[in-house]
Amino acid sequence: MSGGSFSKVGVVGLGTMGAGIAEVLARGGLAVVGIEINDEALERGRGHLDRSTGRAVKRGKLTEAEQREILDRITLSTAFADLADCDLVIEAVPERLDLKRRVFAELDQVCRKDAVLATNTSSLSVTEIATSTARPSQIVGVHFFNPAPVMKLVEVIGTVLTEPAAIARVADLVRSLGKTPVTVGDRAGFVANRLLFGYLNQAAAMYESGHATLADIDTAMKVGAGLPMGPFTLMDLIGLDTCLEVLEAIYRESRDRRHAPAPVLRELVTAGLLGRKTGRGFYPYDSATEEAAPEPSAEVPQPLVGVVGSGPLAMAIVACCARAGSQVRYVAGTENKTESAHAVLEGSLGADELARVTGGSELGSLADCDLVIEAVAEDVSMKRSVLAALDDVARSGAVLATTTSTVPVIELAMATDRPADVVGLHFPETEGALVEVVSTVATAPQTVERAVALAARLGLTTVRCRDRAGFIVDALRFPYLNDAVRMLEAGYADADSIDAAMMLGCGYPTGPIADLDRLGLDRAVAVLRALYTESRESALAPAPLLEEYRTAGRSFRS
Numbered sequence: 001m002s003g004g005s006f007s008k009v010g011v012v013g014l015g016t017m018g019a020g021i022a023e024v025l026a027r028g029g030l031a032v033v034g035i036e037i038n039d040e041a042l043e044r045g046r047g048h049l050d051r052s053t054g055r056a057v058k059r060g061k062l063t064e065a066e067q068r069e070i071l072d073r074i075t076l077s078t079a080f081a082d083l084a085d086c087d088l089v090i091e092a093v094p095e096r097l098d099l100k101r102r103v104f105a106e107l108d109q110v111c112r113k114d115a116v117l118a119t120n121t122s123s124l125s126v127t128e129i130a131t132s133t134a135r136p137s138q139i140v141g142v143h144f145f146n147p148a149p150v151m152k153l154v155e156v157i158g159t160v161l162t163e164p165a166a167i168a169r170v171a172d173l174v175r176s177l178g179k180t181p182v183t184v185g186d187r188a189g190f191v192a193n194r195l196l197f198g199y200l201n202q203a204a205a206m207y208e209s210g211h212a213t214l215a216d217i218d219t220a221m222k223v224g225a226g227l228p229m230g231p232f233t234l235m236d237l238i239g240l241d242t243c244l245e246v247l248e249a250i251y252r253e254s255r256d257r258r259h260a261p262a263p264v265l266r267e268l269v270t271a272g273l274l275g276r277k278t279g280r281g282f283y284p285y286d287s288a289t290e291e292a293a294p295e296p297s298a299e300v301p302q303p304l305v306g307v308v309g310s311g312p313l314a315m316a317i318v319a320c321c322a323r324a325g326s327q328v329r330y331v332a333g334t335e336n337k338t339e340s341a342h343a344v345l346e347g348s349l350g351a352d353e354l355a356r357v358t359g360g361s362e363l364g365s366l367a368d369c370d371l372v373i374e375a376v377a378e379d380v381s382m383k384r385s386v387l388a389a390l391d392d393v394a395r396s397g398a399v400l401a402t403t404t405s406t407v408p409v410i411e412l413a414m415a416t417d418r419p420a421d422v423v424g425l426h427f428p429e430t431e432g433a434l435v436e437v438v439s440t441v442a443t444a445p446q447t448v449e450r451a452v453a454l455a456a457r458l459g460l461t462t463v464r465c466r467d468r469a470g471f472i473v474d475a476l477r478f479p480y481l482n483d484a485v486r487m488l489e490a491g492y493a494d495a496d497s498i499d500a501a502m503m504l505g506c507g508y509p510t511g512p513i514a515d516l517d518r519l520g521l522d523r524a525v526a527v528l529r530a531l532y533t534e535s536r537e538s539a540l541a542p543a544p545l546l547e548e549y550r551t552a553g554r555s556f557r558s
Contacts, residue, residue, distance in 0.1 A: 005169050006116075010035060010089035012103055014045025014076075017120060018092030020148030023052055026073040027149070028177040033083055034076045042076050049074065052149060080110045087112075088173070090142055092120040095245055100124065101132035108133035116166050118142040122193055123249035126186045127159040136161040140170050143190060145505050153504035154179045159186045180504055182497040188253040189246065191493050192505035195512065197246050197259070199480040203231035204262035207282075212472055214282055216463035220472040223461045224434035228507045231476070232282040235265075236275035240282075244269050256539050258479070300453045302326050306366030306394075308386055309375035310337040313403060315344050316431045317375055322353040324459040329358045329365050337361075363393050371454045373425060374412075375403045378526070383407065384415035391416035399451050401425040405474065405523070406530040409467045410440040420444040423451045428473035435460045440467040469530040478527045481519075482543050484512035488556075489545040495556055513556050521550040 010033040011022040018034070022045075025032045034049075036042040053070055056062040062070070075082070083089050089111055091103050100119060107117050118140050119129050130139035141157025154174045158167040167183060174181040184190050189197060203217055212220070218230020235243050244261050251259040268274070268281060275281030305321045307314050310332035321328045322345075332338040338359045345357060358365070366372050372394050374386045383402060390400055400422045402412045413422035424438030435455050439448045448464065455462045465472050484498050493501070499511020516524055528542040542550075549556060 006087040006173050007031065008033070008086045008088075010083040010086040010111075012080075012083075012089060012091045012107070013093035014042065014048065015092065015094075016048060017144065017146055017148060018090075019045050019048035020052065020146065021090055021092055021120065021144050022074055023049055023070065024144070024148050024177055024179075026070045030073065032074045033086060034074055035080060035083065036076070036078055038078055042078055046076060052147075056149075080106055083107065084110055084112065086115055088116045088118060088170070090118045090120055095121060095124065095242075095249075097124050097128060100129050104129055104132045104139070108135060114138075116140060116169065118170060120144055123189050123246045125188065125253070126157050127161065130159055130161060137163045138166055140166055141186065141190070142170055142174070145192070151505065152178075152180050153192065153501060154181050155190045155192065155501065155505070156181045156183045157186050157190060158183065180500055182493065182501050184493045184497060184501075187492060188250040191487065191498055191501035193246055194250060194487075195480055195483055195498075195502060196506050197243065197250060198256075198483055199476055200231050200235055200243060201247055201260075201262055201265070202258055202479060203476055204235070204265050205258075206472070206475065207232070208262055208264045210466075211468055212463065212465040216465065217472055217476075219461065220428075220434060220436065220463045220465075221476060224428040224432060224436070224463075224473040225477055226429075226509045228509075236281035236283055236285070238275070239277055240265060240269050240274045257537065258539055300450070300457055303370040303454045303457060304329075304368065305458070306330070306369035306372040307375055308363070308366075308373070308390070309377075309403075310341045311375070311377065313427060313430050314375035315341055315348075316427070317373055317403075318357060319345060319348050319353075320431075320460070321458050322349055322356045324457065325356070326458060327356050327358075329360065329369065331360055331363055331366065334361060363389050366390070367393050368395055369398060371399045371401065371451070373401045373403060378404065378406060380407050380411070383412050387412050387422070388415045391418060397421075399423060399447055399454060401451065403427065406469070406526045408440075408469075409438050410442060413440055413442055421447050423447060424467065424471070425451070425455065426471045426474075428471075428477075433459075433461050434473070435462055436471045436473065437462050437464050438467050438471055439464065469534040470527055474527045475531060477515075478524055479531065479540055481512045481516050481524060482528055482540070482546065485516070485543040485546045485556075488513065489543055516546075517555040517557050521546060521555065525550050 008031045009025050011018050012035045014034050014036050022032050022034045036045050053067045057067050089107055093099055093103055116138050122143055126141040130136040140162055143155040145151035145153050156171045171181040171183055207214055214232050218232050221227045221230045244265055247259055247261040273280045276285050279285050302325050305326050305328045307318050307330040318328050318330050332341045342359050372390050376382050376386055402424055409424035413419035419442035423443055426436040437451050452462045487493050495513040499513050502508040502511050525542045531540040
């Protein structure tokens with residue numbers, strides 16, 4: 001590998017991130033000058049480099065000879081003057097604007113006039129940093145992700161003052177190091193952090209409001225949205241002080257209330273509970289603290305389940321119940337719909353499973369079911385009429401459930417004479433393993449417990465929440481996707497860059513633009529409208545570009 005137009009690179013600040021960047025550059029065959037404030041800090045930096053490359057040797061990723069070559073390419077110093085002949089200098093000091101501006105003013109004095117100066121800031125304004133020099137056209141942001149030797153994403157940030165050639169040179173360098181550069185404009189948080197921290201902060205606010213527990217929100221986003229970890233586990237890993245700093249930087253620029261740090265986050269930081277590094281954050285991490293065993297759910301026999309509907313969700317629920325060993329009766333509406341539904345089930349179920357399923361067109365066949373699930377189209381009047389009819393036929397003590405995704409559960413429950421027996425069962429993914437059990441102010445506590453136990457008996461992962469727009473997964477997922485569309489709409493970054501940033505920088509299984517196409521723009525707009533109607537937060541209204549694509553019947557990737 002080669003650094004292209006750069007052959008010697010300086011790194012100022014050799015903490016975990018700076019040392020990681022120096023290692024990446026040296027692995028790429030470049031001569032590196034590492035600068036720290038004093039001898040003690042320099043030795044800490046040397047320790048970071050020795051340990052990181054040493055781990056690579058133990059894992060068989062490097063030979064001892066290669067480790068020596070890498071370390072030999074890095075010259076360590078406490079003198080800024082040693083950066084005089086560098087082609088590029090990357091600043092990686094702590095995330096404080098005043099400190100970064102001082103460093104850049106000093107670099108401007110000691111570095112060659114044609115040298116490019118870069119900041120590894122994760123959330124501060126590159127423009128503000130650039131104006132502390134006499135060469136703002138040569139200043140770029142180059143945001144590596146931690147740990148730098150492992151993470152593939154690097155955000156390359158240009159300001160309105162940066163020469164395009166400087167951005168291109170840095171992007172070429174990043175590419176030559178085996179990383180993926182994503183070129184974006186200068187907005188606080190850039191792409192990955194701006195999208196990620198908006199979502200994390202919203203999760204904190206959701207928990208603080210009493211909508212759902214920490215564990216249920218984390219479980220919902222892992223199992224229901226396919227994320228590598230839940231928001232609270234992730235915040236504890238990042239460090240709550242870092243989360244607070246990033247959110248404050250983004251809020252200073254956006255003035256979007258969703259970026260104003262949730263009070264619970266500020267309270268934890270003030271108390272010194274910063275996450276894993278202090279032994280406690282949202283969760284305790286004291287090794288002496290044993291995780292309490294979950295309370296066992298009340299044992300229930302395999303339920304007899306009734307399902308009303310013939311669409312993909314209804315059929316997925318029928319199949320799930322049959323696979324779990326339950327007898328299932330479904331009412332598709334008409335004889336033709338029943339035949340079509342049965343054909344779908346024949347294609348997905350084995351003979352023994354199919355034998356547990358009975359289809360028909362009369363609601364009366366559901367009279368003795370333990371759990372009756374309404375899974376018809378997302379139409380208020382239709383759902384209300386189905387639930388009212390089920391109220392007439394379902395036995396006393398049966399749990400009545402609606403699969404609504406955008407209509408308040410309470411609005412449908414009140415179509416019956418027994419709202420205490422009604423819950424929402426929301427499946428964020430049609431054939432997913434997660435179900436959100438939604439209780440209203442009218443739902444009896446024993447109904448919720450029974451619904452959770454019945455769903456668990458059907459092999460589903462259950463989480464509980466209150467009856468609020470979007471429930472858990474959709475309430476956190478769709479605003480994040482909407483924010484990504486707003487970035488696209490503003491020309492701030494293209495679809496490929498946005499998707500790459502979230503997949504490579506945050507470990508998401510799918511980028512937000514691709515995820516929108518997968519989930520469907522009709523659904524996205526419907527959920528966002530419900531969130532906006534409930535909250536009146538303008539940022540939750542569907543982005544105009546999203547509305548436009550939906551109206552045109554187009555997907556973003558088509």
